[in-house]
Amino acid sequence: MSQSNLEVFKSIIERGFSCGDLSVADEVCAERLLEHQYLTNSDLPGPEILRSQIENARKSINDLKLTLNASVETEDTVWARCTATGLDPRSGKSVTIDVMDICRFAGGKLVEHWGVPDRFALLHQIGALPPPPK
Template sequence: MSTNLERFKAIIERGFSQGDLTVADEVCAERLIEHEYLSKTDLPGPQILKAQIEDARGSIKNLRLAVEAIVEAGDTVWARSKATGVDPRSGKPVTIDVIDICRFADGKLIEHRGVPDRFALLHQIGALPLTPQRLP
């Protein structure tokens, strides 16, 4: 892997879509600054990414991520991906958008901000009302 775009795509394709945890050892710095809500932050960088991959694949069965838009600006990769799969509790198919902002240095991921659309996930599995509730 020679570019940050290739590194990012490896995380998405090999890691999240295929469950290959070894990608974390290849692309993560030992110190990863993690900003994603509910992600572990008190582990070495590769372990943080491995935990995120395992959590995502446990939350959505048959998880597949497809990058739909990607931009590289300096040392940072910005991406919008589509996650699809099946909610393991309800058995319902789900599709959500995921936004990632990844900063790299010396060929390693050093900082990550991730925003999976958890509201869309909750709505699709029936945990949120089908229509917005209006305040009086």
Template sequence: MARGLSANVLLFNAIVERGFNQGDLSVADEVCAAKLSEHEYHAKKGLPGSEILKHQIQTARKNIEGLTLIVEDLIEDGEKVWARSKCTGTHRASGESIAVTLVDICRFENGKLVEHWGTYGSAS
């Protein structure tokens, strides 16, 4: 594993870098279990695992031009990865620059994302 990172951290980083930052939807097929329990308030419900993540990536990239996520803090505890990230870009509808803090908790089993909690707030 690169630089001593665990498999779960590498999977999380792939979601951030390939998925959200680059718009590569194939990452969802690679990392998501067929059944993904999504607890994020705004997440679309009733979709298969990888389709949930694809929808989140597409929605974020559609609404935020130049979307960039930077992981600022990351902790791994057993099968969970906890991260605090900064999201920046330009809100397409308003043209305003945005900077928000995201907090994600991802639970992995057997190399697949099986559960996610997420929230966001103002960045300081």
């Protein structure tokens, strides 16, 4: 029996982003992946895009752990809200940010992705943005 799209998504965040297992990209990505996340190189084959995203995320946050907080699954799409935790490699500070993902699947493979990590929260937590006004 094949995995549900939500189970495929969970393998991306658990095996890929949290554990650094790049082989998940070859298993779950279609050869052509439409990528809509800001600053992601989308001129690569689908598995390469996902591998690059995993590598970049794990370089940006040491000891990265993604936790699925909420999700909605329809016939071909998974909407998810996750929390990313870890350490900023430059400052050594602990960071926690929200990540929103929308993933569309076809034939059990990821074919389209929109991702929105809360980069403002990350910049604020590492001291790169001024504190909020009082």
